[in-house]
Amino acid sequence: MTKRLLALTVNGRMREDAVAANLLLLDYLRGTAGLTGTKQGCDGGECGACTVLIDGQPRLACITLAAACEGRVVETIESLAIEGRMSRLQQAFHEKLGTQCGFCTPGMIMAAEALLRRNPRPTDADIREALSGNLCRCTGYVKIIESVHAAAGG
Amino acid sequence: MNDVSRATAGGPARDAPAIAQGRTAGQRTPLIDGVEKVTGRARYTADLPTGETLVGRILRSPIAHGVIRRIDAAAARSIPGVRAVITGEDFAAPYGVIPIARNEWPLARGKVRHRGEPVAAVAAIDEASVEAALAAIVLDIEPLPAYFSAAAARAANAVQLHENKPGNIEREVDQAFGDVDAGFAAADLVRERTFHYAEVAHGQIELNAAVATYEPERDRLTTHSVTQVPYYLHLTLARCLGMDSSQIRVVKPFVGGGFGHRVEPLNFELVTAALARAAGGTVKTELSREDGFLTHRGRPETDIRLKLGMKKSGAITAVDCEIVQRGGAYGGYGLVTILYAGALLHALYKVPAVRYRGYRVYTNTPPCGAMRGHGAVDARHAFESLLDIMAGELGLDPFAARRANLIVPPYRTLNDLQVNSYGIPDCLDWVERASGWKTRRGKLPRGRGLGLACSHYVSGSAKPVHWSGEPHAVINLKLDFDGGITILTGAADIGQGSSTLLAQVVAEVLSVPLARIRVIAADSALTPKDNGSYSSRVSFMVGNAAIRAAQEMKRVLVTAAAKRLEVHPEDIEWNGDHCRVAGTDRTLDFAGAVDAALVDTGTLTVKGSWSTPPETQGGKFRGAAVGSTAGFSYAAQVVEVVVDEDTGAVAVERVWVAHDCGFAINPLAVEGQVQGAVWMGMGQALSEETQYHEGLPLRPNMLDYRVPTIVESPPIEVKLVESRDPLGPFGAKEASEGALHSFAPALANAICDAIGIRLTDLPASPDRVLEAIQARKRRERLRASIGVSAQPDPERH
Numbered sequence: 001m002t003k004r005l006l007a008l009t010v011n012g013r014m015r016e017d018a019v020a021a022n023l024l025l026l027d028y029l030r031g032t033a034g035l036t037g038t039k040q041g042c043d044g045g046e047c048g049a050c051t052v053l054i055d056g057q058p059r060l061a062c063i064t065l066a067a068a069c070e071g072r073v074v075e076t077i078e079s080l081a082i083e084g085r086m087s088r089l090q091q092a093f094h095e096k097l098g099t100q101c102g103f104c105t106p107g108m109i110m111a112a113e114a115l116l117r118r119n120p121r122p123t124d125a126d127i128r129e130a131l132s133g134n135l136c137r138c139t140g141y142v143k144i145i146e147s148v149h150a151a152a153g154g
Numbered sequence: 155m156n157d158v159s160r161a162t163a164g165g166p167a168r169d170a171p172a173i174a175q176g177r178t179a180g181q182r183t184p185l186i187d188g189v190e191k192v193t194g195r196a197r198y199t200a201d202l203p204t205g206e207t208l209v210g211r212i213l214r215s216p217i218a219h220g221v222i223r224r225i226d227a228a229a230a231r232s233i234p235g236v237r238a239v240i241t242g243e244d245f246a247a248p249y250g251v252i253p254i255a256r257n258e259w260p261l262a263r264g265k266v267r268h269r270g271e272p273v274a275a276v277a278a279i280d281e282a283s284v285e286a287a288l289a290a291i292v293l294d295i296e297p298l299p300a301y302f303s304a305a306a307a308r309a310a311n312a313v314q315l316h317e318n319k320p321g322n323i324e325r326e327v328d329q330a331f332g333d334v335d336a337g338f339a340a341a342d343l344v345r346e347r348t349f350h351y352a353e354v355a356h357g358q359i360e361l362n363a364a365v366a367t368y369e370p371e372r373d374r375l376t377t378h379s380v381t382q383v384p385y386y387l388h389l390t391l392a393r394c395l396g397m398d399s400s401q402i403r404v405v406k407p408f409v410g411g412g413f414g415h416r417v418e419p420l421n422f423e424l425v426t427a428a429l430a431r432a433a434g435g436t437v438k439t440e441l442s443r444e445d446g447f448l449t450h451r452g453r454p455e456t457d458i459r460l461k462l463g464m465k466k467s468g469a470i471t472a473v474d475c476e477i478v479q480r481g482g483a484y485g486g487y488g489l490v491t492i493l494y495a496g497a498l499l500h501a502l503y504k505v506p507a508v509r510y511r512g513y514r515v516y517t518n519t520p521p522c523g524a525m526r527g528h529g530a531v532d533a534r535h536a537f538e539s540l541l542d543i544m545a546g547e548l549g550l551d552p553f554a555a556r557r558a559n560l561i562v563p564p565y566r567t568l569n570d571l572q573v574n575s576y577g578i579p580d581c582l583d584w585v586e587r588a589s590g591w592k593t594r595r596g597k598l599p600r601g602r603g604l605g606l607a608c609s610h611y612v613s614g615s616a617k618p619v620h621w622s623g624e625p626h627a628v629i630n631l632k633l634d635f636d637g638g639i640t641i642l643t644g645a646a647d648i649g650q651g652s653s654t655l656l657a658q659v660v661a662e663v664l665s666v667p668l669a670r671i672r673v674i675a676a677d678s679a680l681t682p683k684d685n686g687s688y689s690s691r692v693s694f695m696v697g698n699a700a701i702r703a704a705q706e707m708k709r710v711l712v713t714a715a716a717k718r719l720e721v722h723p724e725d726i727e728w729n730g731d732h733c734r735v736a737g738t739d740r741t742l743d744f745a746g747a748v749d750a751a752l753v754d755t756g757t758l759t760v761k762g763s764w765s766t767p768p769e770t771q772g773g774k775f776r777g778a779a780v781g782s783t784a785g786f787s788y789a790a791q792v793v794e795v796v797v798d799e800d801t802g803a804v805a806v807e808r809v810w811v812a813h814d815c816g817f818a819i820n821p822l823a824v825e826g827q828v829q830g831a832v833w834m835g836m837g838q839a840l841s842e843e844t845q846y847h848e849g850l851p852l853r854p855n856m857l858d859y860r861v862p863t864i865v866e867s868p869p870i871e872v873k874l875v876e877s878r879d880p881l882g883p884f885g886a887k888e889a890s891e892g893a894l895h896s897f898a899p900a901l902a903n904a905i906c907d908a909i910g911i912r913l914t915d916l917p918a919s920p921d922r923v924l925e926a927i928q929a930r931k932r933r934e935r936l937r938a939s940i941g942v943s944a945q946p947d948p949e950r951h
Contacts, residue, residue, distance in 0.1 A: 023333055031748055036201035037194020039410070041359040042443045046856035049359055077194035081724025090192040097186050099828045101409025102191025103360040109192060131864045135856060137359050137411050140833025141864040 007067045010035070011079035012124030019066045025059075026050045028066035029076060037077040037106045041135070048134030051107035052076050058114040060133075077106035080113065088151040089113055100138035108134045112148045121152055170263075172663070172701045174884040177730075179662035182822035186654045186673065187647070196408040198364040199380050200440055206418060207365070208237055208277040210429045210439035211284045212422060214293055214448060215266035215273050218518040218849035219300035219315070223265060225274055225514070226292040233338060235283030238432035241274045246396030251386055251418035252619065255324070255485030257316055258396055258521070266295060267483035268518050269317050269849040271447030272421050276909070277437045300518040302849050304457070304480040307517045315516040317484060322532045322714075324481055325489040326513040327496055327777060331568035332507030337472025341349065341463030345544050346474075349914045351532040351841030352726045353480065355452035355524055357861050361411020362441040366430035368864045370468040375431065376403040379423045382416040382646050382677045383686030386619070390419035391427050405697035406676035409648040413834070414524040415451050416648070417688035418486055422449065425831040443878035447844065447854035451486060451523025454479040456495075458536040464544045468558030468619065469511065472507040473500050477533060482521035488514045492778050494529025497781025499537060501567040501787070502578075502610045507570055518849050519591040524688060526834055527611065527894040529780075535839075535916065538607035538899030543912065551596035552606045552903065553586055556790075559793045570773025571781055576886070577814025578608060578879035581790035584873045586810040589792035595907065601797050603908025608790045612783035613816075613879075613888040614691025616766040625763035626691070627699040628682040631707050637748050639666065639707070641673045644684025645696045650890055651823040652692045656700045658819055659883060663704030664711075665730030665743065690888030693819065694785055695764055697883030703762025709756060714751035716743050767881065785879040787892035791832065793900040802924030804905060805866065806836060809897070812873040816887035821874060824889040829870045831890060836868075836898025837861045841917050 010016060010033055010149035017032050029035045029052070038061055041105040050061040051124070053075040071151050080087040092098065099105040108131060115122055117129035127148045136144060174180050190196035212278040227239040242263030250256035262273045274291050278284040280871065301307035307315070307322040316324055340342055364379040375397060383386045385405045385891035409416070428437040441449070457478045477495045481488040487642040545555035557579070560624045567572040585606070586592065595604045616821035618626060630642040642658055647653040653673040661668045672681055708728060715733050719742055727734045734741045742750070751758055772782030791811035797804050810830050817822045830895075843858040845852040853859040879887030898916060906912050 030201075035194070035199065039198070039292075039360070040200070041361060041410075042856050046443065048357060068305045077192075081193050084252050086189070086193060094188040097184065097188075097822050099185070099188060099191045100186075100651070100826055100830065101358070101411040101635075102196050103196045103198065103361065103649075105191050107193045109706065133357060133863075135861060135863065137357050137413065137834070137861065138831040139869045140870055141827060142829045142833075142870050144864065 004067070006066055006070060009078060018036065021067055023066045024062060025064040025066045025069055026061035029061060035076050036079050039103055039106055041103060049104050049107040051110045052136060053110055053114055055145045056117065057112065058111045077110060082108070089116065089148070092147040094150035096143050096147040096150050098139065098144045104134060104136045108136060108144060112151070116152055122148065123134060156335045157404050169523045171364055171880055172884055174662055177662055177665060178668055179513060179819045179884050180741050180821070183654055183658055183668070183820045184822065186657050190408070192511050196409045198360055198410055199365060199378050199522040200361070200377055202365055202407060204365055204438055204932065207436045207438050208279060209284045210275060210277050210437040211286045212272045212289055212425060212439070213274040213297065214268060215262060215271045217266055217295045217803045218269045220266050220295040221298065222262060222266060222273070223294040223463040224295055227274060228473055230276060230287040231288040233283060233799065235279040236276060236287045237279065238277040238429050238765050239274065239291070240288060240428050240432050244432065244606050245394045247339070249390045249394050249419060249424065250485045251487060252485060253490060258484040260421045260550035262427065268274065268853070270522050270793040272425060272485065275425045275429055276518060277433045288892050300849055302516040302519060302846055304517060315518065316882065319516060319639045320910065321538040323515040324516050324761055325492050327492055327510065327512035329496060329507045329569070329775065329777070331724055332379050334507040334509045337507035338463040341471040343544055343548055344463045344467045345459035345540060346459065347540055347543065347914060348605060349536045349539070351535070353452060353455040354525065354842045355447060355859060356415035357859065358411030358413055358415055359778060362420065362422055363439065363442060363444055364426040365436065365438045366427040367436040368430040368434060373428055373474055374401050376405065377423065377427050378405045378407055378935035379417055380409050380659060381406055381423065382412040382688060383418065384646060384678060385644060385683050385686060387423055388589045388678050391424060392698060394424045394935035395428060395431060400768055403719040404678045406646050412648045412687065413526045414528060414688065417524050417686065418451065420449055443856060444854040447851050447859070448520055450482065453525040453802055454481055454522040454846070455532065456532040457692050460536045460540050462540050462544060464548065466548055468545060468548065468550045468555040470503060470505050470559050473505055474509045475499055476511045476530065478513045478515060478920035479522070480517050480519065482519045482573060484521040486521045486656050491524065491529040493777045495533045497569055497571070498530035498610065499533045501569060501571050501781065502608060504561050505559070505568060519846055520574055522620045525881050526831065527891050528689065531835070531838065531895050531898065534609050534895040535902065536900040538896065539902050539912070542903045542906070549637065551798055553582055553591065556582060564869060570772045570778055573786055574881060575785065575816060575877040575879040576788060577875040578788045578790060578876045581788055581814055583811035584875070585790045585810045588810040588873065589794070590870060591792060596781070601799060601908055603904040603905025603906070605682065605793050605900045605902065605907055606790065607896035607899035607903060608788070610786045610788045611888060611895065612689055612781065613694035613785040614783055615689040615769040615780040615788060616784055617779035618685055622645050625699070625765045627695040627764045628695065628761060629656070629682060629699040629703040629705045630682050630870065631760050633707060634749060637670065637745050637750065638816040639664070639671050639948065640682045641671060641700065643673065643675050644694060645692045650827060651820060654823065655693055655697060655819050655840050658882065659697055660699040661703040663701055663861065664708050665728060689885060690891050693886055693888060694842050694882055695870065697819065698884060699762045701883050702764060703760055706760040707758065710760060711747045713750050715747040718742060718746065718750040736933045763766045784881045785816060785887040787887045787889065789893040789896055790906055791893065791896045791900050793897065793904045795908055797923065799909055799927055802920035802927060804918050804923060806840070806842060806868045806901065808868050809870045811870060811893050812875050813875050813893045814875040814887070815889040815890060816879040816882045817876050817885035819884060824874055825872045827890040828872045829893070831894040832897050833862065833867060835894040836901070839898035839901045839917055841919055879893045889896065
């Protein structure tokens with residue numbers, strides 16, 4: 001497979017990497033960029049564990065080609081804590097037990113991050129809609145909803 | 155929460171039970187490894203940095219049942235980049251978590267018994283080479299007749315899957331307690347129903363993965379895996395690879411859930427290790443979601459016939475039950491599952507007579523195993539459903555029917571299970587109140603209903619899988635010059651929060667802040683052996699060991715402090731950060747106490763261990779060990795549903811659940827576990843089911859295997875009932891499974907309340923509900939046409 005140069009911004013940092021045309025963004029992030037916070041939980045587009053933000057929108061890295069991110073801004077779970085301080089969502093998921101095994105958590109938090117950026121005071125229904133593509137097998141979602149509300153200050 | 159006056163007296167107490175003062179035990183405590191999880195820093199098996207690593211991949215059987223004539227791997231071996239190709243012949247022994255049922259090879263040998271069974275494996279330098287090698291392996295498998303249902307496998311002329319199992323019966327159980335015939339004769343009402351349950355899967359979000367490194371120079375193996383049972387994996391690696399166990403190290407990194415999928419050693423872990431040895435390096439095997447469904451080990455498809463006798467008061471007079479489980483191709487935990495189904499069927503209540511027959515059947519489908527609520531979930535649905543049916547016929551409220559059968563502890567059930575604490579009465583009272591049952595039930599609009607059910611579960615199996623004579627749990631504590639306390643435990647935290655709980659327990663006993671504690675868990679080179687995270691054993695067993703270890707460390711510190719302060723140990727008032735000579739202002743801070751304790755001995759290491767008392771280990775009859783536990787948890791829940799009679803869609807509006815966890819060491823985590831258990835019960839009850847065509851899984855992904863999303867998941871209100879078990883750590887019992895069992899029957903009872911239809915076939919998916927609604931319409935039309943419309947619908951109850 002021929003490779004071409006991919007230029008994009010990942011977590012605020014400009015990167016240039018030679019990538020194969022069929023390389024998935026998920027494998028680029030985990031393998032090339034070493035950002036293993038983004039998880040793979042299925043065989044493509046089923047579970048939401050790989051949710052990242054592309055130009056601020058929640059997207060599934062497991063069904064997105066890395067090459068499609070040319071010139072774009074990609075944000076992963078590793079970008080949220082700034083200077084050692086967890087983001088409000090991270091703090092809330094930690095304190096309210098929105099995470100148990102933690103495997104869906106990065107995707108869940110990134111989907112919630114996109115929600116709070118466009119809707120700082122979401123209702124239960126808003127949260128359910130925004131996180132409807134993210135499966136969690138541990139929590140029953142109750143404390144995830146509580147965590148998002150807590151992060152929103154409610 | 156920490157009202158010590160509620161401590162339960164009585165029971166077979168040996169030591170005075172430790173009582174939490176509530177410094178850390180009893181406090182809502184975020185997970186001690188939660189920061190790693192929310193920041194993405196947590197490293198799961200697939201995330202581990204591994205250096206130069208080969209890609210491992212498994213070739214699976216396309217045949218459901220057949221004799222392996224030949225596996226030709228010559229072409230695969232000659233592909234550049236391929237470093238190892240292995241088959242079943244590369245293993246020294248078969249495996250199976252139960253010592254008397256080791257009938258599975260990591261890669262099939264002689265026969266294949268289900269589609270997707272691993273038959274060969276490759277390690278290569280990259281994905282392309284590994285794929286090419288898999289494609290180049292030639293399989294010559296002669297098909298045999300294959301059986302995809304328990305009935306087909308039990309048919310008279312069916313070919314045996316396993317030579318030593320005639321009739322394809324893995325385990326037949328026939329138990330009777332009390333005078334069953336007399337019990338039915340004494341009943342005012344006897345009813346019998348049949349029930350059917352689809353097979354369900356764990357669906358943990360983390361995909362299976364293993365990393366193994368073999369050092370040829372030393373003949374040493376290190377395996378990192380997603381396991382819930384590092385110790386069983388360790389033993390099985392030694393056995394299957396023919397290695398000395400001292401040459402093996404097993405490490406459990408962060409694990410993304412298990413729910414029972416990973417409570418036995420799994421083929422991919424053994425295969426990865428064998429590939430690493432064959433290749434003489436490091437191999438990483440990452441499995442797909444589809445692979446997970448082929449590995450399976452979930453809850454079996456089950457048929458239940460249940461007959462109950464009941465007095466007008468609601469008191470149960472007799473139980474007669476037959477359960478058939480489609481177990482899949484290999485043993486796994488199968489014999490335990492079929493025994494659990496009988497053991498926990500009736501032990502929730504005071505029942506005078508029981509007959510139970512169980513059949514665990516081998517079939518050509520992926521092996522079933524232990525799934526959260528192991529063995530007892532389907533049986534609970536049948537029992538609690540029939541209880542409601544009969545209560546309805548007798549004009550009893552569902553709460554009255556349960557209250558007519560309650561146990562008073564200490565109590566020994568018919569099947570010799572010891573009950574020392576029993577929070578069901580409080581659980582019932584709370585859910586009745588919280589749900590507004592008395593004022594709302596029977597007055598809701600058509601299509602909306604309330605349903606009740608109860609359940610229970612073990613806090614760890616009282617008899618271990620290996621009867622080695624060792625304690626059930628061991629904890630090591632280390633304290634050194636720095637004043638940090640390290641808990642060394644083999645207990646596998648898989649997200650349930652066991653490491654946090656152990657830190658809380660040790661901090662509580664030593665009266666030190668949680669920040670002083672570190673937990674090193676599940677690394678066989680460092681930590682004491684632990685049987686693993688299954689049967690909800692860790693809080694109870696390892697928690698008790700942690701209390702004892704911390705008490706021993708406290709004794710050492712107090713003794714040293716007393717010596718330093720030149721008083722007797724009993725004169726020391728220990729307060730963690732400081733200790734004081736009673737009645738004086740002479741104190742010694744924690745660092746001083748540590749310094750004193752290190753004199754002449756250096757680094758402190760102490761141990762605590764715990765075992766279940768013999769009287770909790772069950773009776774003497776065959777299979778009596780299964781179901782025995784040192785402490786049962788209990789739960790009751792009320793479910794509110796809305797049923798759309800045009801579409802058959804069932805929406806769960808709300809759940810009120812009360813769980814008797816004995817004592818909530820971490821109420822935050824217990825709530826989370828209870829909510830997760832209820833919700834997992836909801837998935838099975840509403841939408842989850844595997845499906846096969848000629849043994850080929852039709853739903854091996856998270857779209858067709860329908861776990862509930864956040865959209866259809868209701869608020870779940872939790873009440874923690876604290877019955878203070880006399881044997882539990884600070885009175886605690888399990889909290890992760892017991893509330894699962896009662897969801898499905900509460901849902902079925904609620905659907906019946908909403909639309910008058912009794913579902914005996916789970917999941918209650920829209921097609922099944924609609925079919926039941928239409929069947930009723932057909933019956934009603936038939937009755938109208940023959941002029942018996944005044945008769946009540948017999949399915950109404």
